[in-house]
Amino acid sequence: MATVVSVEAVFDAAAEAAVREEWAALAAAGMSSLAAHTSASNAPHLTLAVRPAEGGFGPFALPEEVASLLPLPVVLGAPMLFGAGDRRVLVRSVLPSAGLLALHAAVHAHLAHPGGSVAVPGEDAPHTRPGEWTPHVTLARRLRLEQVPAALALLGPDIPAQIVALRHWNADTATVTPLE
Template sequence: MAHSIEILLDSDTDAAIRDQWHSLEAADLPSAGRVRSGTNRPHCTLLAGTSIAGAADPALGVLAQRLPFALTLGGALVFPAGRRFTLVRAVIPSAELLSVHATALRLAGPQVTDLAAHCGVGDWTPHVTLARRLTAEQLVTALQILAWPTIAGRATSLRRWDGDAKTEHVTAGRAC
């Protein structure tokens, strides 16, 4: 099971993504909101691998001092996965976001076993997942039923997700 270090979103942005998940579910389409038996929450993954040592937590504490910061969600992106597709909202790569990603990679990356290649600097595409394993027909329907306005949000905290134990360790950003 995957383990990850993720950026969590402010409550309004979280709610906007959950609304999109619910729209997909209402249309009987796959939704990221159904993943992990309802334990999923909207997020932007910084790093992922087969395991992450708890020794990464002090690095997350340091990194969380960079939060909150502005985070803008753009339009749809589609990642092909064989004959299926993953539908996501693009996260516009600001200088702050790219810096936080590079710092996470430098500070916590050594604690990630089998770091996913798509998490490296220059290979990372920041996004928030809406649905996985869509057929081509489902993808067309999803693109038609969802609205795609730009969402001006905030990155508020970091989460280390343990996919084996299905537990999270959340590190809040500064409360200012």
């Protein structure tokens, strides 16, 4: 997908600070880290839906069935690696819970069946579709394989978190819009 839009979950201040501390630790060790992305729109988040910008969706009002699920407790758990070759994406898993899966399903149901909002049906990225989604928070992209053991040693224990809000990300304009 070239240009995309997404719906993302954002965390409480303590969880955001804990993830940013891990970004900073990786960067201080000279490793790839999302700390290098200094855009105001860069914040720890959990992606719930991704679509091509053309035919995707724009900011919309959260339907009550989605908004009523927040705040939602989650756990940012064990590190995982995505990718192939000599570099990987380092992430923290987000432990699936009944509440998290209900939030994900509610967002996708709303996007698939617009009800007076600007959400429209679209082709979701495979990694965000219900049944194919691996919930995670990205820590680093393009981490060299030989750096993985040192990177893992920099990460702390599980991070208790609350999903406190959702936002709309537009990659074309590099903007985020809170969804209320």
